[in-house]
Amino acid sequence: MEPVRQILRHKNAAVKFYEAEATKIDYEKKIVKISDNSDIKGTINETEVPYDMLVIGVGAENATFGIPGVRENSCFLKEIRDAQAIRTKIMDCVETAAFKDQDSSEIDRLLHMVVVGGGPTGVEFAGELRDFFDEDIKKLIPEISPRFKVTLIEALPTVLPMFSKQLIDYTESTFKEEHIEIKTKTMVKRVTDKTVEAEATNPDGTKSMITIPYGLLVWLLAMHSVHWLRI
Template identity: 85%
Template structure:
């Protein structure tokens, strides 16, 4: 029995899955006194993903962009329960979730069930590998903090092994060849950060290996950053050329081994050939795939039989074909790109919706009670009638909830050597810019978007520390 958390039997139980952009935006704005709120996530912190690529080189220390969820929940009006666990099964029919503690330390109970009245799913997505052989075994991903830590360690491991006594030249070249697959913003930002790390720190500390260091970005489409305007794509490609980051477009990786990548390249004449690229570090950034718990839920709902990319939701973010289940962020298909911007606006929308729903119920009860009072005490009928009218007016106003509408603020990406690209909406128009000024804009925008003042201070200090002392090249 859970003594710290006695659910109020008069309130509905609202279960929120995940502590990412969507769920945390919901929790931030939700009036938790209206529901028994339970949050379930294998990660007991919120992660500010836009600065994750900077953690791979130590330009930002990872704890600077993490905010403990317990710290977030501590400030809520009514207490919220948090369980560090993965939802392994959602039983939509019986309104029960099975949760499992998959962490290293487990108590006597590692799997249990949590019933819900209302459920918000914000579990995000996993890394897409398209079943390409060798990817899972040999690549690093870039989605979570442990991924960034693994990359940081591996970069230095490759560098130190390349600098090892009597290392043959071709092996030095292989170890210092850093290959990134996927020319979306994740791959581009990582390639830029990596080049900075090498140019600003590693090459100064170990100059003898400098000429062999190489970064290659492989992309299946004809260009990188497809979501940016043509002008910024060209600018990025030009900058990468200057930074000596090789971009291989129209190159589809088909196989990965422990030391090589095989890609099918389409030449200008349309001819295809297979090339083999030796690598020291391989970072796989080819976008999102659906998590197993979501695949399982999809299979339970006939209305979702054609959903391949996630849970299809309606304009109020209700999972189609279900009752009392909503979905936000990368696991939901609402017709928008899987970005933090979309996820956080969706979370904010649901908070307003749920606050409204609770207020509606409260007003309806009030009207019912006042109407009964009207019958009982005809003496103050005029006063009660005014109160009813005012409650009805409020009710009409809040009942009229507009569907979710996404407002795109723009796209921003760091591309290395203190340059960034930005497609920003500005007074109903679009402004595309790239360069050093955009980089300052990128820095101030992301600094202001950090979750808390504590995060902002830590990130700013990391930037100053990096400028003054350089990045820390210790291999952990």
């Protein structure tokens, strides 16, 4: 997400920006009622903005598709604070895995980073996550670093389905070299605080349920809202 004021600073036209929630639209009077929903409140928390032409374009939100446990247990990646939360959780997983006398199976779980979503953002994030560990974290915990693992889950038959076969093949071969596991034809059905439960389609077409333990789960599926114009 880009700061709106940073973008508007380079525009010649006069633009007024309000960080607020649109609570009601009166189409007859051509008025939008807005409310200040920030943590810091002033003396005026609600007001009205008149308009001649109204454009509604509220962008995208994280799509959980109603899958139980996703919103409660996943990390998303939309704002700067999301990135900060992800980095904090990675470090927590690493330090907990390195704790004295930690159980072996728990170390494997804590160092397993799962990314859901095989689109451009998911693929890029999985690669960056591997690089971050190899270039930075590996130096801190060399004794357990070989157990670090990244898995990318995608419900469709391939990652990057909107791109050419050449790019898909290149991505898959690169991930194989970097030891990033790709699980395609795998649909997440439920998420707990420690596991991902998914339905996988086998090569013969049959389906089976699998359970994937994780330390960090990053959910990178987005659903765009409807953008429309009203005069």
